[in-house]
Amino acid sequence: MQYIMTFIWTFLLTEMLTYVVSSMNGVEFSFMTGFILSIAATVILFVLSTLITNEHAEQH
Template identity: 45%
Template sequence: MRYFWTFFWTFILIHMVTYVVSSMIGVGYDFSTANILGIAVTILILIVPALLPNGPVEKTDH
């Protein structure tokens, strides 16, 4: 369920960002570009936490 909600909110937010940015630069809104970006950002969001260490850092006193 976590993956679904991550994809859902990322998909909606990327579409909103794509619409606003395309309006600001004066080009037409492209639905397929927003879809590709939404999928790419979702994958990035799901991969980054897997790469980060989740253990505490040891303190080293000098």
């Protein structure tokens, strides 16, 4: 469930960002661009969460 909710929030925030940036640039909004960026951002978040372990967090 944690992974699904992470993807949903990343998807919503990325689509919002894509809409705002495309509106500011005067470019047509592309749903697929936001979708692909959200998948990439979710994968990066999962990789970073596995690299940062609890042992490193407790030391600092």
